[in-house]
Amino acid sequence: xxxxxxxxxxxxxxxxxxxxxxxxxxxxxxxxxxxxxxxxxxxxxxxxxxxxxxxxxxxxxxxxxxxxxxxxxxxxxxxxxxxxxxxxxxxxxxxxxxxxxxxxxxxxxxxxxxxxxxxxxxxxxxxxxxxxxxxxxxxxxxxxxxxxxxxxxxxxxxxxxxxxxxxxxxxxxxxxxxxxxxxxxxxxxxxxxxxxxxxxxxxxxxxxxxxxxxxxxxxxxxxxxxxxxxxxxxxxxxxxxxxxxxxxxxxxxxxxxxxxxxxxxxxxxxxxxxxxxxxxxxxxxxxxxxxxxxxxxxxxxxxxxxxxxxxxxxxxxxxxxxxxxxxxxxxxxxxxxxxxxxxxxxxxxxxxxxxxxxxx
Amino acid sequence: xxxxxxxxxxxxxxxxxxxxxxxxxxxxxxxxxxxxxxxxxxxxxxxxxxxxxxxxxxxxxxxxxxxxxxxxxxxxxxxxxxxxxxxxxxxxxxxxxxxxxxxxxxxxxxxxxxxxxxxxxxxxxxxxxxxxxxxxxxxxxxxxxxxxxxxxxxxxxxxxxxxxxxxxxxxxxxxxxxxxxxxxxxxxxxxxxxxxxxxxxxxxxxxxxxxxxxxxxxxxxxxxxxxxxxxxxxxxxxxxxxxxxxxxxxxxxxxxxxxxxxxxxxxxxxxxxxxxxxxxxxxxxxxxxxxxxxxxxxxxxxxxxxxxxxxxxxxxxxxxxxxxxxxxxxxxxxxxxxxxxxxxxxxxxxxxxxxxxxxx
Numbered sequence: 001x002x003x004x005x006x007x008x009x010x011x012x013x014x015x016x017x018x019x020x021x022x023x024x025x026x027x028x029x030x031x032x033x034x035x036x037x038x039x040x041x042x043x044x045x046x047x048x049x050x051x052x053x054x055x056x057x058x059x060x061x062x063x064x065x066x067x068x069x070x071x072x073x074x075x076x077x078x079x080x081x082x083x084x085x086x087x088x089x090x091x092x093x094x095x096x097x098x099x100x101x102x103x104x105x106x107x108x109x110x111x112x113x114x115x116x117x118x119x120x121x122x123x124x125x126x127x128x129x130x131x132x133x134x135x136x137x138x139x140x141x142x143x144x145x146x147x148x149x150x151x152x153x154x155x156x157x158x159x160x161x162x163x164x165x166x167x168x169x170x171x172x173x174x175x176x177x178x179x180x181x182x183x184x185x186x187x188x189x190x191x192x193x194x195x196x197x198x199x200x201x202x203x204x205x206x207x208x209x210x211x212x213x214x215x216x217x218x219x220x221x222x223x224x225x226x227x228x229x230x231x232x233x234x235x236x237x238x239x240x241x242x243x244x245x246x247x248x249x250x251x252x253x254x255x256x257x258x259x260x261x262x263x264x265x266x267x268x269x270x271x272x273x274x275x276x277x278x279x280x281x282x283x284x285x286x287x288x289x290x291x292x293x294x295x296x297x298x299x300x301x302x303x304x305x306x307x308x309x310x311x312x313x314x315x316x317x318x319x320x321x322x323x324x325x326x327x328x329x330x331x332x333x334x335x336x337x338x339x340x341x342x343x344x345x346x347x348x349x350x351x352x353x354x355x356x357x358x359x360x
Numbered sequence: 361x362x363x364x365x366x367x368x369x370x371x372x373x374x375x376x377x378x379x380x381x382x383x384x385x386x387x388x389x390x391x392x393x394x395x396x397x398x399x400x401x402x403x404x405x406x407x408x409x410x411x412x413x414x415x416x417x418x419x420x421x422x423x424x425x426x427x428x429x430x431x432x433x434x435x436x437x438x439x440x441x442x443x444x445x446x447x448x449x450x451x452x453x454x455x456x457x458x459x460x461x462x463x464x465x466x467x468x469x470x471x472x473x474x475x476x477x478x479x480x481x482x483x484x485x486x487x488x489x490x491x492x493x494x495x496x497x498x499x500x501x502x503x504x505x506x507x508x509x510x511x512x513x514x515x516x517x518x519x520x521x522x523x524x525x526x527x528x529x530x531x532x533x534x535x536x537x538x539x540x541x542x543x544x545x546x547x548x549x550x551x552x553x554x555x556x557x558x559x560x561x562x563x564x565x566x567x568x569x570x571x572x573x574x575x576x577x578x579x580x581x582x583x584x585x586x587x588x589x590x591x592x593x594x595x596x597x598x599x600x601x602x603x604x605x606x607x608x609x610x611x612x613x614x615x616x617x618x619x620x621x622x623x624x625x626x627x628x629x630x631x632x633x634x635x636x637x638x639x640x641x642x643x644x645x646x647x648x649x650x651x652x653x654x655x656x657x658x659x660x661x662x663x664x665x666x667x668x669x670x671x672x673x674x675x676x677x678x679x680x681x682x683x684x685x686x687x688x689x690x691x692x693x694x695x696x697x698x699x700x701x702x703x704x705x706x707x708x709x710x711x712x713x714x715x716x717x718x719x720x
Binding site for chain 1: 482483491492493494495496497499500501502504531533537538540541542544545546548549550551552553554555556557558559560561563564565566567568569570571572574575576577578579580581582583584586587589590591593594597600601603604605606607608610611612614615618619621623626627628629630631632633634635636637638639640641655657665667668669670672673679682694695717718719720
């Protein structure tokens with residue numbers, strides 16, 4: 001860069017105005033940063049700019065930072081071109097792709113690669129396109145920032161500031177570590193959810209009628225766009241294959257244990273799952289705090305949830321999580337309230353004194 | 361039975377006073393039915409009876425219905441003995457085990473087997489024991505009722521009435537169909553969740569810091585008691601192995617598709633997952649109604665949820681589901697409200713008019 005960076009003052013150019021690009025534009029505009037937008041699709045560009053995510057970019061623009069927010073298959077060439085086009089004034093270039101080693105490999109030999117620092121906000125949804133965008137999309141989310149060996153430290157700091165300005169929490173990892181991490185915490189769970197869900201596709205209706213919350217939770221992510229997840233998984237093939245091989249070995253072990261009625265071995269494999277489920281950090285990135293659940297029966301019509309939460313709020317017990325259980329055949333819902341350990345009794349007493357039917 | 365049943369008038373004897381047995385006792389007492397309790401553990405028996413689930417059984421009792429609520433490994437002998445002990449006055453015997461073919465096979469040759477009808481309430485939790493029990497545990501849940509070829513129709517009707525008296529919705533299936541169904545909608549998802557979770561057990565902390573809601577949902581059930589799930593899966597080995605073999609074939613196909621960079625094949629496998637996720641019936645057992653999500657940023661302290669639900673309630677839009685996203689590093693939560701299709705705009709306008717930051 002021609003001069004030391006004094007924070008992210010803008011302007012920022014965003015290439016690709018889908019869900020992520022448009023949301024970043026909205027978040028930066030909210031923070032008062034000037035934003036230029038570019039997209040191959042004039043429709044997306046018009047929509048994003050109409051939503052207030054920034055104004056269309058021109059050839060004269062000299063952004064301080066370029067954010068590449070295009071589909072995984074296109075990341076390499078677009079980052080390359082952004083580095084070339086901004087060489088004269090030394091803009092920093094980042095991207096928001098779900099995988100980080102492949103785009104880096106595609107630009108590793110490019111002049112100015114020290115101005116490139118990868119990024120990956122851990123946000124998104126089953127929806128896509130600029131109309132699904134929101135300035136609040138990244139609020140409180142982790143945002144992986146993945147410097148490589150030649151990354152300029154000022155460029156790294158600038159991308160971390162982008163994450164913070166968007167309301168996210170930067171988490172620094174190498175591109176390789178990042179890809180191994182997302183294989184483990186995102187791509188493998190997605191593929192296994194798809195395998196579990198796949199077994200339901202042709203199931204008889206009366207079998208599916210027994211579905212509880214468990215199968216709904218396990219299979220929810222499997223509803224995501226197959227084309228997008230196909231790109232993501234393919235771009236991270238190496239890390240994904242390492243883990244899939246591990247999964248296959250363990251699956252073979254489960255099949256053997258069930259087939260041989262080898263109960264201790266089966267329990268050991270299930271115990272691995274318990275340990276893994278417990279390893280996921282709790283809310284706020286802190287180690288998981290012990291919690292308790294309180295179940296409340298709630299009539300399923302407008303106003304009842306409000307009344308419940310008003311009553312729960314009056315108890316002064318902080319609700320850590322909420323889950324509504326989907327129950328077939330009856331106009332009553334079962335609400336699970338998660339509270340810090342030791343607070344359940346107080347909440348139950350408080351709710352029951354107001355006529356709610358609760359249980360632990 | 362000596363005379364035609366005129367509904368479930370009681371008394372009912374419950375053998376096994378864990379979570380399910382005690383909850384059934386509480387639900388029946390709530391409905392005004394007399395309940396006798398039996399358990400090998402004097403502690404459990406005392407607790408259950410102290411909670412008001414019924415009084416300890418005596419040798420002189422002549423129950424109309426015996427409910428066997430013991431762990432899967434003990435079902436066969438206990439059902440057998442219940443049929444023998446009540447032969448003189450023809451009580452109906454049911455159980456609440458998670459698997460139905462094996463206990464039936466264990467009693468198929470017993471005199472009085474026509475008085476036995478299996479059952480399986482689709483309720484429970486990661487918790488266990490009488491202290492976790494509640495009269496509301498079965499409210500709105502499916503309760504599989506699994507007659508066999510020789511079941512007396514009056515006995516079947518009586519067990520269905522038990523389900524209804526407990527607040528549940530009876531779903532009639534043959535024992536074999538039931539076992540195939542729960543393999544698909546419960547045991548396979550559980551095992552795959554355990555395999556996904558197992559990969560997290562030794563992951564570096566900074567990898568886990570990127571965890572989002574997806575991996576939490578996929579792995580939640582994997583936290584369940586390995587000894588109990590070991591019993592359940594083993595008791596349903598045949599149906600589980602059929603599906604596990606299918607899963608292994610599909611996993612091999614995924615590994616090949618990723619290894620060969622065969623994108624169309626990978627997408628096809630992911631598409632199976634989408635179809636399966638969509639096949640799960642919606643709330644109230646009805647076909648899934650189309651819904652929309654509204655996301656709201658909520659400060660993480662007591663009272664804010666109450667304020668939000670009061671404001672949401674004032675909008676007159678019925679909230680179908682709620683989910684709090686666990687976000688590391690920031691004292692703000694992201695709440696997902698699911699509403700019927702077409703109602704999101706109205707809810708958003710209503711919430712934003714009251715100062716909430718929302719997005720779709």
